[in-house]
Amino acid sequence: MEFSKFLMISLVILQAVFNPFHASIIQAAPVGSSSNLFREYIGAEFNNVKFSDVPINSNVEFHFILSFAIDYDTSSSPSPTNGKFNVFWDSDNLSPSQVSAIKNQHSNVKVALSLGGDSVSNGNAYFNPSSADSWVSNAVASLTSIIQQYNLDGIDIDYEHFQADPETFADCIGRLIKTLKQNGVISFASIAPFDDDQVQSHYQALWKSYGHLIDYVNFQFYAYDQGTSVSQFMDYFNTQSSNYNGGKVLVSFISDGSGGLSPNDGFFTACSRLKSQNQLHGIFVWSADDSKANGFRFEKRSQALLAIPH
Incomplete structure (x- = not known):
C-alpha cells in the first residue's frame, strides 16, 4: 500500500x-474570471493630450488605443480608399517616438490603433470596400506599415457606418485580423460595437465567424441613454455578454458624462458587483482627450479598482 x-x-x-x-x-x-485590464482611447479630438498626461497604475494591464486610422484620403473633402489606411489621430503629440517612450517607461503598457470611428472631417466614416479581396490586401499592407512605424501591439475595430452588408464586413475584418495575427504584426484585437440594429448585425456576423480571433469586446455602454441606472447597466451587460457569447465584454464610461451610467451615478458600484461575480473583464474609457479637463480622476479610480486582487 x-x-x-x-x-x-x-x-x-x-x-x-x-x-x-x-x-x-x-x-x-x-472567461468567467476578473481581469485587471484598463483601456483608453486617445488622440481623436486634437486637444494636445499626451500619453504621459494619463496616470498609469503599475498593477494593471494598460492599453492606449489611438483614434483613429481610417481608410479615407487626407484631402479637405476625404473620400474612401478601399482599405488604404491613413493616420487621423493627433500624431504631433502621439508620435512613434512617444509610443516608444511610454512603453519603455511602463512595462505594463501596450498601444493599439482603432479603425474607422464615427466620422471623418465633417461626414460619416463608412466601411465601404470595392471588393473583399482588394480591401483586405490593401488593409493588411497599409496597416502593417503604420503598426510597424509606430511600434503598436494590436488593433480595435470601431466602424459605426456601413456601405456593405454584414457578411462582407465579417469577411473583410475577420480576414484582416487573422492575417495580421498570423504574420505576427499584432498580438490582440478588439471590436467596439454599441446597441444599434445595423451596428449589431455587422459585429455579430463578425463574431459568429471570427469571434475566436477577437480578444476583447469594447462594448460602448455609454451609447445607452444618459441616466442609465445600475440595475439597467447590469441588464445591458448580461444582454451583451449573451450577444458576444464567450467573449470578454469590457465595461465603459464616457468622460464627459453624456451617456450611459456615469462614474458619478453608480458606474463603480456596477463594476464592484461584476468583480464580485468574476465578470469584470476590464474597463475602457472614451476618452483621454476629454478626461484631461478633470485630471483623469475616474481613470485613477478605475485602475485602483482593477488593481485590487480578487
Whole structure:
C-alpha cells in the first residue's frame, strides 16, 4: 500500500516535470474570471493630450488605443480608399517616438490603433470596400506599415457606418485580423460595437465567424441613454455578454458624462458587483482627450479598482 502511494506521488511529480504545460492549462483564466485590464482611447479630438498626461497604475494591464486610422484620403473633402489606411489621430503629440517612450517607461503598457470611428472631417466614416479581396490586401499592407512605424501591439475595430452588408464586413475584418495575427504584426484585437440594429448585425456576423480571433469586446455602454441606472447597466451587460457569447465584454464610461451610467451615478458600484461575480473583464474609457479637463480622476479610480486582487 505504502509503495503504491509512493509510486503515485512519483508519477505526479514526473508528470509535472515533463509536462509543464499541464499546470499552465489548469491555471489559464476562463472567461468567467476578473481581469485587471484598463483601456483608453486617445488622440481623436486634437486637444494636445499626451500619453504621459494619463496616470498609469503599475498593477494593471494598460492599453492606449489611438483614434483613429481610417481608410479615407487626407484631402479637405476625404473620400474612401478601399482599405488604404491613413493616420487621423493627433500624431504631433502621439508620435512613434512617444509610443516608444511610454512603453519603455511602463512595462505594463501596450498601444493599439482603432479603425474607422464615427466620422471623418465633417461626414460619416463608412466601411465601404470595392471588393473583399482588394480591401483586405490593401488593409493588411497599409496597416502593417503604420503598426510597424509606430511600434503598436494590436488593433480595435470601431466602424459605426456601413456601405456593405454584414457578411462582407465579417469577411473583410475577420480576414484582416487573422492575417495580421498570423504574420505576427499584432498580438490582440478588439471590436467596439454599441446597441444599434445595423451596428449589431455587422459585429455579430463578425463574431459568429471570427469571434475566436477577437480578444476583447469594447462594448460602448455609454451609447445607452444618459441616466442609465445600475440595475439597467447590469441588464445591458448580461444582454451583451449573451450577444458576444464567450467573449470578454469590457465595461465603459464616457468622460464627459453624456451617456450611459456615469462614474458619478453608480458606474463603480456596477463594476464592484461584476468583480464580485468574476465578470469584470476590464474597463475602457472614451476618452483621454476629454478626461484631461478633470485630471483623469475616474481613470485613477478605475485602475485602483482593477488593481485590487480578487
